Amino acid sequence: MALSGALERLQEEAICSICLEYMSEPVSVDCGHNFCRGCITKHCQEKCLWNDAPFSCPQCRAPCRRSSLRPNRQLANIVESIRQLGLGGGVAPGTPLCTQHDERLKLFCEVDEEAICVVCRESQHHRSHAVYPIEEAAQVYKVKLQKVLEHLSKEVEDMKKCESVTKMKMQECKETVKKKRERIVSEFGKLHRLLAAEEKLLLQKLEEEEKQILVMISENVVRLMEQKSLLDELILEIKEKMHLPDEGLLKDMKCILSRCEAVKFQTPKAVSVTLKEDYSIPERCLGMRDMLKKFKVDVTLDPETAHPDLILSEDHKSVRRGGRKLLVSFFDNPRRFSSAPVVLGVQLFFSGRCYWEVHVGDKPEWGLGLCKEAASRKGNILFSPNNGYWVLRLQNGGNYEALTCPVSRLTPSIRPRCIGIFLDYEAGEISFYNVSDRSHLYTFTDKFSGKLRPLFYLGSFLGGKNAEPLVISWMRDMQGTGCIVL
Structure with missing residues (x-):
């Protein structure tokens, strides 16, 4: 499988991006890309470029001059070796093709967020757009997605910590109330229920305060769980996206990145578990x-x-x-x-x-x-x-x-x-x-x-x-x- 992949990449390097056939008399232009001598000459003629007028590389749009065309003998030898090995030229079966020009999709238009062929690149619609080789664009966006994934993962960790602290506050509140309740019951018990009415009132106030605190804490927990659920869904979507082919991965990329950038962990409202009331027997209990x-x-x-x-x-x-x-x-x-x-x-x-x-x-x-x-x-x-x-x-x-x-x-x-x-x-x-x-x-x-x-x-x-x-x-x-x- 590794050998097959290597041969496939070697075959791709030997194919001219203009005619999509094995290169004939390959020449290199200023930007380093290689084409058939006849294909690049024809490209210059179609653009009405004569003498040494600059032209744009059909693959990356970099400015080049005809006088700088250099025969690439080493690539010519490689192409000849591939022919002798019997590897077929042209487009490999299953390779995605441009629906308009039936050419291989080798470029990525950043503006339209779509894969295009070299013919589309020369069209009036894409000529002013930023275009990159599709492999290069995919790598760039993979790096961006990895950074976004790391950011979202950190947000999840921060949220988990906050959730843990919030739940600990809930337990702390319950323990504090439990101790206060035991103290109140014990104190009033020693007084032989002479102050039963006051005891009942204080316990009701304590229970109401506990409910208020626990309601606020529970609301914080619910909000945290909702945020965590949204983040988990977004992370899962990104992970699935990263396993798609390049053209699928790059589809709707701006929308996904915009959603990721909009994600911001909303810190829950601070809730104090300190009881407002002292709950000691009040001074009026003479x-x-x-x-x-x-x-x-x-x-x-x-x-x-x-x-x-x-x-x-x-x-x-x-x-x-x-x-x-x-x-x-x-x-x-x-x-x-x-x-x-x-x-x-x-x-x-x-x-x-x-x-x-x-x-x-x-x-x-x-x-x-x-x-x-x-x-x-x-x-x-x-x-x-x-x-x-x-x-x-x-x-x-x-x-x-x-x-x-x-x-x-x-x-x-x-x-x-x-x-x-x-x-x-x-x-x-x-x-x-x-x-x-x-x-x-x-x-x-x-x-x-x-x-x-x-x-x-x-x-x-x-x-x-x-x-x-x-x-x-x-x-x-x-x-x-x-x-x-x-």
């Missing part, structure tokens, strides 16, 4: 704190557990950093914290529900929560539920953290200056509230066993910047709790 106060306990500090650097008030309701020199004898007490600036409450909780409040003011560092009575108090302590500590902490003046594994970052909308702590022993929950705006901060969920004690962490002294005390709110009632006062 019943929240009133309910929690039903379980209030009067917490006091236990000086026997206080780190030696801490100073307690006479009523054991507040504690601050002292910055004084530590005495070794203080560490002999096994109940005392030796490294962390911590003091525990006197009360021991083993059942029921308990609530108390602590004023933290503008302290840049503090920690509040509960710990097991049997939790370690010596050396370096890692506050975590695994070690028997459930602590909410502020560090560096703005980093609020629930000390879980890993740490859970919190972002209260208003700086808490008073923290409410609610223990539901049987439910296994320790909840923290920002009393300043009556909002929920965080809830630890665990399975408790043994006795628990309130914990107060003072943080670093910070050269006196953290000298402000932690102050326990004064609440005398102690009803409905499983509590022991040491």
Whole structure:
């Protein structure tokens, strides 16, 4: 098959494009094309060209002169060798011919976008048009189509990436809404459905906002899929076009290229998955704190557990950093914290529900929560539920953290200056509230066993910047709790 193709191309090179027969006395013109001497001479005579007047090459329209005609002896030898091999001259069977002149279609008119013969080239209609050998034109347009194909393929890749990001946003929106929904249901559940109407309203607003976001995202996905479908159809059409014969490939080329150039990926509208509403229990729900106060306990500090650097008030309701020199004898007490600036409450909780409040003011560092009575108090302590500590902490003046594994970052909308702590022993929950705006901060969920004690962490002294005390709110009632006062 390769030999057959080579012989066919060799045969084509030996054929004169004027008479379409093997060349007789082949001569070369200025542009490098070859013709029979008699054919090119006759061509000049038909054009009434005498002496050395310039004429146009019948094949490429390049200007030539008769004086520059040069015998091509090497081509003459090749033509003779082809004749001796017995290869037939003329047009090969199945070769497309001009319907008007019954000549071989060897040229391509760029203006009319059609294959023409050398006779058509000399016609009045095509004489002023840009004409190229059909093989050369096909190669040029193949390069253009390849560039267009690469461009469209890149557009598809960009669209796929955008589609992936858009779908990820949809999932992110669903996850965000799921977490918010769980938090809302949990918070209202702890309040014994006293605020059921408000809960229902907030959940409806959340669902409506979710629908709005998902509708916008879904519209973006639909538009992306429509654009992708159009691009896929265009790419398939181009690929099929590139497998057609040259004359079929070149048909309607301007229309196809114009459609390709018009393709531009329309970036979908940006959709934020950030929820507009805060969905915390609003300030108007005054019943929240009133309910929690039903379980209030009067917490006091236990000086026997206080780190030696801490100073307690006479009523054991507040504690601050002292910055004084530590005495070794203080560490002999096994109940005392030796490294962390911590003091525990006197009360021991083993059942029921308990609530108390602590004023933290503008302290840049503090920690509040509960710990097991049997939790370690010596050396370096890692506050975590695994070690028997459930602590909410502020560090560096703005980093609020629930000390879980890993740490859970919190972002209260208003700086808490008073923290409410609610223990539901049987439910296994320790909840923290920002009393300043009556909002929920965080809830630890665990399975408790043994006795628990309130914990107060003072943080670093910070050269006196953290000298402000932690102050326990004064609440005398102690009803409905499983509590022991040491």
